[in-house]
Amino acid sequence: MTVNLPYGRVYNFNAGPAALPVVVLEQVQAELLNYKGTGMSVMEMSHRSKAFEGILHAAESDLRALYGIGADYAVIFMQGGASLQFTAVPANLRGAGQSADYLVTGSWSKAAYKEAKRHGATRVAWDGGPDGFVHIPRNGEASIDAQAAYAYVCSNETVNGLAYYDLPHVPAEVPLVCDASSEFVSRPLDVARYGLLYGGAQKNAGPAGVTVVIIRRDLLERTPEGLPPMLDYKLLSEHGSLYNTPPCFGIYVTGLVFQWILAQGGLTAIAEANRRKSTLVYQAIDASGGFYRGHARPDSRSDMNVTFRLPDAALEEQFAKTAKAEGLEGLKGHRSVGGIRASLYNAVPLDAASLLADFMREFQRRNG
């Protein structure tokens, strides 16, 4: 069994940067030296040109269509990844003397918590660490301070392979802030339930270097005077993501991916496709009689990042290596936790998940 794909491509299970739709890459390739008769590449275009403004506006309006984002929310295209958001969220939303609540469910919410704590009062509202980050809190398990400036969740923990399916109950007056990076545009969400939702493009939506922030407009009034411009949601929103030169090419590719998702039938259709893929891999785990051990508790299993262990580290190494030789790339777990991780983002086709499940059965037959 060896993958045989157009352009000599492999099946790409990278956790991010990650697989992009082939048709999007083909379009980028075709337009690379001359974008729609402008006589130049998108990389060479003024960010104040009509052509780029068209790209930016289309990206925003397609994202609004995908999620059903209302006019009471602003959309901002930023740089700096989640790491910059870890600073920006408390800097903008946590007023003087206020505290923020963090639900710590894995590596990324923990990193966000640590950064918030360096700059002000921060409370752990729930901590999955003692259990080894194997599940997210069930409703009722996490109790949010009604005085908190906001409650923070990471809705999909890329390293640990956990996802929220029911959001925690949050008091009405506390905005819910969500790092949706590794599930961004992978399933429908009720944006109205969030105060702020952000995602890096480099998982489901585009290349690294673009972060999309969706923020309820009333929260923009919390931004204090004197923030560094690159952290200032209010300023960046007022300038329509054009306060300074944005990462134009990344926004262009991200916009093409939004169009591709719409063409697939939107987020409901994409979510169903994603669920079919993850089901194939989780079934291979569950049917292995313990040879493969899933990391996440079944009620918290991510459709995006399927994490599991083999009987020992040597077998895990061999698994990733053999898979790679057969055209299944990027299966090594995050260096901080080891094991195997299969990321099944939007652009990973069903065939890839199916072949991976076959490979898992075959590998177990030979090594189990």
Add this chain to the structure above:
Amino acid sequence: MTVNLPYGRVYNFNAGPAALPVVVLEQVQAELLNYKGTGMSVMEMSHRSKAFEGILHAAESDLRALYGIGADYAVIFMQGGASLQFTAVPANLRGAGQSADYLVTGSWSKAAYKEAKRHGATRVAWDGGPDGFVHIPRNGEASIDAQAAYAYVCSNETVNGLAYYDLPHVPAEVPLVCDASSEFVSRPLDVARYGLLYGGAQKNAGPAGVTVVIIRRDLLERTPEGLPPMLDYKLLSEHGSLYNTPPCFGIYVTGLVFQWILAQGGLTAIAEANRRKSTLVYQAIDASGGFYRGHARPDSRSDMNVTFRLPDAALEEQFAKTAKAEGLEGLKGHRSVGGIRASLYNAVPLDAASLLADFMREFQRRNG
């Protein structure tokens, strides 16, 4: 006279994002769906993969070769553009109670000054504003405080069209910080004269979204505890620009441009080519009998951005429009100052400058 170029491309005088070398774009296009047999695009590649690490290391070592950067300097690839550097420079380099000196020579050094001033003691060491930003200080004109945390210059003012050819005299103990964004890798510089030199890629070196910082390693010790990670030179340097996911694709394109510059003969050859281009346009200005009025005083003329006026705004509008119709794009001056601006970055060919000079003479003949 109409431009007739391969791929239906135009001559691109944009101020940034700006023209890229056609051969670089062709290589990017060829490798877009499968980078060197990896089976994936650079956009889809893990930033911790061997392939991407190769790209990152090559970009750094080619930049070191171009500028002759010594081992006592670190190179950091960042996001956020100059706007982020405006915050990062004082946040890292200006200690408690210290003041920094700014030489204000145009829009960009002024913006840097304003941002620095919001966060601490900042002094204007020289101000070209009263003269309308038509020249940079001659040596001796600007007096730098020997106690300053650093002295800050913008070595090429993109909006105003000014460049430094002699750096100001700075006391030995005061590090010189330079925003070289719009002249980055366009001419040789003696890096040893700078404490910190930074440039956005989107003028001479690549797409928007990548900023390269060259910093003398001893200055990394000034970084205080508790800075936001995305501003922290020390942290980012310690992680070799891989603290978080970098803008991988932009770094890849930037690296290809570095290789292209090396293939052109390096910075000396590129600087000569750039000078030939700007000379053609300045000659057209100087020979126009006042129809075209150069903005910069001759001793401060930038080779990168040639700024000039016509007798009135209506003629300037017509100039830009007529030029565009003939395939000469991006000649409108910055919206804050008006007029005409021809940016002649590395990838703008001599033919483009030559055609522009012809166009200027022809336009004057018809409208002068």
